[in-house]
Amino acid sequence: MTGLSSPPQTDRRTCVLVCDPETDVRNMMRAAFARRDALHVLEAEDLAAAMPLAVRCSAALLAAEHPEDATRRLRASGFAGTLVVALARGSSVTEAVAAMRAGADDVVIKPIGPEDVVDRLLAATPARRPERRRRDRPQLPRNGDFCGFLGRSRAMQAVYAQIERLAASRAPVFVTGESGTGKALAAAALHMASTRQQGPFNALNCSAIPASYMEQAVFGLTGPGAIERAHGGTLLLDEVAELNAVTQSKLLNFLEKGRFRRAGETDERTSDVRLVCATSRDPQDDVASGRLREDLFYRLNVLTLSLPPLRERDDDVILLAEAFLARFAGEEGRPISRLGPGAADVLRARPFRGNVRELQNLMRRAVILGDGGELGPELFEEPEPTHHAEAPSLHAHAMLSGSGHGGMIGQVEPFAIIERRVIEAAIAAFDGNIPLAAAALDLSPSTLYRKKLAWQERRRLS
Numbered sequence: 173m174t175g176l177s178s179p180p181q182t183d184r185r186t187c188v189l190v191c192d193p194e195t196d197v198r199n200m201m202r203a204a205f206a207r208r209d210a211l212h213v214l215e216a217e218d219l220a221a222a223m224p225l226a227v228r229c230s231a232a233l234l235a236a237e238h239p240e241d242a243t244r245r246l247r248a249s250g251f252a253g254t255l256v257v258a259l260a261r262g263s264s265v266t267e268a269v270a271a272m273r274a275g276a277d278d279v280v281i282k283p284i285g286p287e288d289v290v291d292r293l294l295a296a297t298p299a300r301r302p303e304r305r306r307r308d309r310p311q312l313p314r315n316g317d318f319c320g321f322l323g324r325s326r327a328m329q330a331v332y333a334q335i336e337r338l339a340a341s342r343a344p345v346f347v348t349g350e351s352g353t354g355k356a357l358a359a360a361a362l363h364m365a366s367t368r369q370q371g372p373f374n375a376l377n378c379s380a381i382p383a384s385y386m387e388q389a390v391f392g393l394t395g396p397g398a399i400e401r402a403h404g405g406t407l408l409l410d411e412v413a414e415l416n417a418v419t420q421s422k423l424l425n426f427l428e429k430g431r432f433r434r435a436g437e438t439d440e441r442t443s444d445v446r447l448v449c450a451t452s453r454d455p456q457d458d459v460a461s462g463r464l465r466e467d468l469f470y471r472l473n474v475l476t477l478s479l480p481p482l483r484e485r486d487d488d489v490i491l492l493a494e495a496f497l498a499r500f501a502g503e504e505g506r507p508i509s510r511l512g513p514g515a516a517d518v519l520r521a522r523p524f525r526g527n528v529r530e531l532q533n534l535m536r537r538a539v540i541l542g543d544g545g546e547l548g549p550e551l552f553e554e555p556e557p558t559h560h561a562e563a564p565s566l567h568a569h570a571m572l573s574g575s576g577h578g579g580m581i582g583q584v585e586p587f588a589i590i591e592r593r594v595i596e597a598a599i600a601a602f603d604g605n606i607p608l609a610a611a612a613l614d615l616s617p618s619t620l621y622r623k624k625l626a627w628q629e630r631r632r633l634s
């Protein structure tokens with residue numbers, strides 16, 4: 173859940189993020205910051221909601237069930253400010269060390285002393301007493317930084333203008349674009365540019381929710397679901413076509429009547445929420461394949477926003493590369509200040525199928541691996557494609573009929589086993605960092621999360 177106490181202008185020095193599932197903790201922290209009249213507080217109740225907001229903040233308090241993983245993911249999403257991680261009561265020193273290794277600047281154990289946490293965050297935050305802003309709506313610059321977006325290409329100028337136009341409406345927005353183009357960021361920008369900016373911003377990655385939990389996650393069971401928690405604000409349903417049939421049907425009903433029931437309840441409830449849906453596939457294909465209900469699609473597809481792939485954004489690739497270089501050099505403490513001769517040309521020539529996420533990961537890697545004060549072109553060259561597997565031969569086909577053991581059928585391994593091995597090796601190679609592993613595999617992180625959940629579910633059922 174996100175509340176914004178003042179317009180989210182470009183000055184990230186004045187914003188601090190409080191991410192905690194407990195409303196009491198968020199309230200307590202907001203009150204503590206208010207007592208000092210210090211900084212604007214953005215709130216998120218989970219990591220999914222926190223990620224798109226983090227780039228707008230200079231400091232964050234993060235409480236999560238898996239602190240090490242959450243810290244890593246927040247850092248991988250581009251958050252470079254001061255980060256204090258709140259660990260659960262009874263956490264071990266090992267967990268504290270793991271969170272610090274993953275990128276936390278400081279660790280506190282719950283229950284936390286709010287004044288102490290404010291002191292720790294303010295100590296490392298550049299703007300302690302920001303000017304109070306007078307405008308009610310954020311000023312939306314045409315160049316450079318727009319609600320967390322970087323880029324001044326014509327294609328992105330059109331996106332900013334479209335966000336401004338759509339922000340004024342309450343109608344649902346359908347955001348499309350390839351993986352890594354900034355769809356989640358666009359949903360947060362739509363919220364921040366709207367009159368709902370004081371209300372919560374909630375994000376749900378539908379592809380990461382187990383099917384048995386979907387209805388409850390969206391509509392609630394004994395407590396509120398995402399729709400209720402986003403009352404007065406905006407709800408992003410990421411990869412909406414992954415919702416199961418029951419949840420799609422309830423969502424359609426909610427859009428038509430404005431009312432819904434929590435799972436297993438008979439009482440109807442209402443929620444004043446603006447829906448933003450996103451997908452990295454062509455929604456028409458999902459409708460054609462029956463994955464996404466056609467009637468629901470037309471209800472959701474009232475307003476549309478399309479994020480261009482990075483290869484269509486002129487020289488934004490260099491602007492973004494330089495911004496990421498500066499951010500990661502600061503974060504990693506590396507004395508690197510610029511791209512070396514020839515590096516920009518190599519970057520321009522790359523296809524960036526993973527778009528901004530891929531560029532972001534590439535720059536972090538280059539900053540870590542680079543020597544000297546500038547990054548040479550060799551750091552950005554695409555690796556030669558490797559051909560591990562021979563094309564299936566007649567012999568291999570013949571072996572398929574042979575008896576197998578250990579998942580093998582003759583000499584041929586089922587694809588699912590190979591796939592799992594490759595994915596697990598990539599996750600291990602990146603020290604458990606799923607966004608980085610996904611970028612290296614040229615897949616979206618949500619695909620990896622979905623596969624991991626499916627493996628867990630299978631193990632649970634076997």
Ligand SMILES: Nc1ncnc2c1ncn2[C@@H]1O[C@H](COP(=O)(O)OP(=O)(O)OP(=O)(O)O)[C@@H](O)[C@H]1O
Binds near residue numbers: 250320323353357452
């Ligand atoms: N124009 C931009 N300027 C700065 N950072 C950006 C921009 N676009 C995307 N990013 C960053 O790139 C990463 C990927 O963005 P985001 O998660 O919004 O993409 P997405 O399209 O929702 O991806 P997916 O479909 O895989 O979920 C995030 O860390 C985001 O902050």
